Amino acid sequence: MQLRVALAQMAPVWLDRNATLNKVMERVVAAADEGARLVVFGEALVPGYPFWPELTEGARFESDVQKTFFAHYAEQAVDIAGGGLEDLCELARQRAIAVYLGCIERATDRSAHSLYASLVYISPGGSIGSVHRKLCPTHEERLVWSPGDGHGLKVHALDGFRLGGLNCWENWMPLPRAALYAQGENVHVAAWPGSQRNTQDITRFMAREGRSYVISVSGLMHRDWIGSHVPYADRLREKAPPWMTDGGSCIAGPDGEWVLEPRTECEFVTCADLDLSVIYRERQNFDPAGHYSRPDVTRLEVDRRRQSTASFKDGET
Numbered sequence: 455m456q457l458r459v460a461l462a463q464m465a466p467v468w469l470d471r472n473a474t475l476n477k478v479m480e481r482v483v484a485a486a487d488e489g490a491r492l493v494v495f496g497e498a499l500v501p502g503y504p505f506w507p508e509l510t511e512g513a514r515f516e517s518d519v520q521k522t523f524f525a526h527y528a529e530q531a532v533d534i535a536g537g538g539l540e541d542l543c544e545l546a547r548q549r550a551i552a553v554y555l556g557c558i559e560r561a562t563d564r565s566a567h568s569l570y571a572s573l574v575y576i577s578p579g580g581s582i583g584s585v586h587r588k589l590c591p592t593h594e595e596r597l598v599w600s601p602g603d604g605h606g607l608k609v610h611a612l613d614g615f616r617l618g619g620l621n622c623w624e625n626w627m628p629l630p631r632a633a634l635y636a637q638g639e640n641v642h643v644a645a646w647p648g649s650q651r652n653t654q655d656i657t658r659f660m661a662r663e664g665r666s667y668v669i670s671v672s673g674l675m676h677r678d679w680i681g682s683h684v685p686y687a688d689r690l691r692e693k694a695p696p697w698m699t700d701g702g703s704c705i706a707g708p709d710g711e712w713v714l715e716p717r718t719e720c721e722f723v724t725c726a727d728l729d730l731s732v733i734y735r736e737r738q739n740f741d742p743a744g745h746y747s748r749p750d751v752t753r754l755e756v757d758r759r760r761q762s763t764a765s766f767k768d769g770e771t
Contacts, residue, residue: 455614455730457641460485460493461714463703464721465674466502469684471530471538474500478555479545484723486549491578491613493723494643496673496703497556497588497621498571501530503647503673507594509693510686522685524598531560531569534585539574547580552612554619556645556673558599559585563762568600573619573645575610584608588621589630603761609637614730619643625656631664633756635743640666640708640733648672648699650716662710665736667728671703674721708736 462481467473478495485493497503506512506523514520532538539555546553552575559572571588587602607630609618618634618641625631625644634642642660646652653670661668677694680687697719705713705726713726740746 457492457613457615457728457730458488458490458725459641459669459705459728460488460490460723460725461669461671461703461705462493462495462723463672463674463701463717464495464499465676465679466499468502468675468680469526469530470681471501471532474502475539475542479542481723482542482545482549482551482553485725486551488723488725490551490725492552492554492617494554494669494671495556495645496671497573497645497647498558499555499673500532500557501527503675503699504595504598505675505694505698506686506690507597509690512594512597519686520597526685527558527598528560528567528569531558532572533560533562533566534572534574534582535562539576539582543576543580543582546576546578550578552576552578552610552617554617554643554645554671556621559587561587563760564600569598570602571595571599571621572602573606573621573643575608575617575619577610578612583610586619586621589624589627592623604633604756604758605760607633607756607758609634609639615641615728617641617643619645622646622652625660629754631660632743632754635664636754638743639664640730641728642666642668644668644670646670646672646702648674648701650700650702650718653702653704654716657704657716658706658710658712661706661708664742665708665740666733667708667713668706670705670716672701673699674701674719675699708733
């Protein structure tokens, strides 16, 4: 049994939600035309990764610059519950292709003003199967993104495989990985904002640990692509390195060897065929949530409730 997957390494139209979603949908069509049943995109791709804090004194309190950036970012974020991905879902349904997409979610169930780095799974039937909000934003991300919860720690069946995913440095967190292994994950999606320094080591490590295929997919961003619609665009171009993220998308097999080696400094859509029998071969001697586990000694409890600050009980009037 095989599964054809596509990696879509692309740059956003940075901080422009609608233009970036249009680029995403073009890549979905290209992947479907190549026979892919799954296409994967990088972390925070729509509308883009928040590069500005490290370039503009992001920790300065009551900064007009930071408030301006955040307001623009929030306006360009995705209201998933309000139908912000409906067109993409319909395209997935029409082309019978699953999608993993990293986006910035403006969550209406948490006041509609805080932002989450969310990894969204869309089924080939066009329905949203999970929205995983990043558990721990990393370093300067914490000045922009809110911490998520366990609601999206789910796997999804596709053509005999079981898919799961995490955002960026979440992939270094042993317990979220274990939560996905326990659900039978055998294709792991690691979504990154970009940079081969992130993907070149951990991709093979996770594949070897989980005896699964690991798809690391990255975004891409050059300072010349900072558009004039972005606040303080000239200031950012002056401060930013040429490559803010250089890609590094790749796939490792269940034996930890490369299926596709990391590629940098270019946009592409490329496909690979994953073989279920290879997973079974590697699980013969190690299965982290099966025969090579000791639940009588160590066990993991996962709270998958969507967290909220209030619950309401309304009586009849």
